[in-house]
Amino acid sequence: MIFLATFFVFLFGLAIGSFLNVVIYRYNTGRGVGGRSGCMNCGKTLEWYELFPVVSFLVQRARCRNCSSKLSWQYPAVEFLTACLFTATFLKFSDQALGLGAYFSFFIMLVSWCLLVVILVYDFRHKIIPDALAYSFAALGLVRILLFVPTTPAFIFYGTLLAGPILFLPFYLLWFVSDGRWIGLGDGKLALGIGWMLGLGFGISAIVLAFWIGAAASIGYMLAARLKSKGKNLTMKSEIPFAPYLILGFTIVYFLSIDVMGVYTIFHL
Numbered sequence: 001m002i003f004l005a006t007f008f009v010f011l012f013g014l015a016i017g018s019f020l021n022v023v024i025y026r027y028n029t030g031r032g033v034g035g036r037s038g039c040m041n042c043g044k045t046l047e048w049y050e051l052f053p054v055v056s057f058l059v060q061r062a063r064c065r066n067c068s069s070k071l072s073w074q075y076p077a078v079e080f081l082t083a084c085l086f087t088a089t090f091l092k093f094s095d096q097a098l099g100l101g102a103y104f105s106f107f108i109m110l111v112s113w114c115l116l117v118v119i120l121v122y123d124f125r126h127k128i129i130p131d132a133l134a135y136s137f138a139a140l141g142l143v144r145i146l147l148f149v150p151t152t153p154a155f156i157f158y159g160t161l162l163a164g165p166i167l168f169l170p171f172y173l174l175w176f177v178s179d180g181r182w183i184g185l186g187d188g189k190l191a192l193g194i195g196w197m198l199g200l201g202f203g204i205s206a207i208v209l210a211f212w213i214g215a216a217a218s219i220g221y222m223l224a225a226r227l228k229s230k231g232k233n234l235t236m237k238s239e240i241p242f243a244p245y246l247i248l249g250f251t252i253v254y255f256l257s258i259d260v261m262g263v264y265t266i267f268h269l
């Protein structure tokens with residue numbers, strides 16, 4: 001039974017991922033999300049049998065059936081990623097007592113993953129985090145906190161409420177001190193939501209993980225670039241998108257409850 005349900009959640013995630021691809025491409029272009037998708041190159045409207053997530057992409061060997069132009073790997077990647085996140089969240093919730101609060105917070109998580117997937121790809125492509133998406137994620141975090149007010153001791157409630165602003169603050173300072181050159185304020189807005197979603201202890205854990213992974217990736221990237229262009233001077237690019245690392249840190253901590261700094265263990269916040 002649980003296997004069948006998990007399978008359906010995975011298919012549902014694929015379908016939603018397919019929709020997110022449309023959102024990512026049409027966001028801020030003035031086009032609505034209605035209407036059937038077409039090829040980006042020749043504009044041919046896709047047939048119904050070309051609209052199956054992942055499968056169509058593989059069957060067509062990553063090419064348009066009409067003009068044979070290459071299709072972006074972003075399509076199946078976003079679909080598969082969304083499906084995995086939905087499935088993992090379903091499994092995380094499936095061994096909990098199912099109250100109304102759990103249903104709400106499951107739904108909040110699914111919507112949150114949608115926002116984060118769009119932010120992730122959007123930041124990769126345009127190096128900017130749309131405000132509306134970051135604030136929506138933060139708002140969902142607040143709603144989640146309020147859901148658990150009746151069952152949460154007061155000091156944990158206030159600690160979680162403060163977690164958002166506390167995590168936002170260092171990003172704001174970095175942004176303020178560097179005049180926006182080191183880091184965009186969008187990353188801070190994302191950290192606000194991460195604090196409200198995870199609470200203070202796990203929130204700090206997610207941000208620290210993001211910095212570690214981001215630093216490791218930057219060093220790797222710089223070494224690779226240095227090997228390619230022998231002798232030329234390279235400094236750290238200021239425009240490395242940081243949102244993907246924040247989202248990765250959030251995802252790891254959300255599913256694995258990793259407490260790198262021991263804050264949660266010590267203070268239970």
Ligand SMILES: [Zn+2]
Nearest residue numbers: 039042064067
């Ligand atoms: Zn085409």
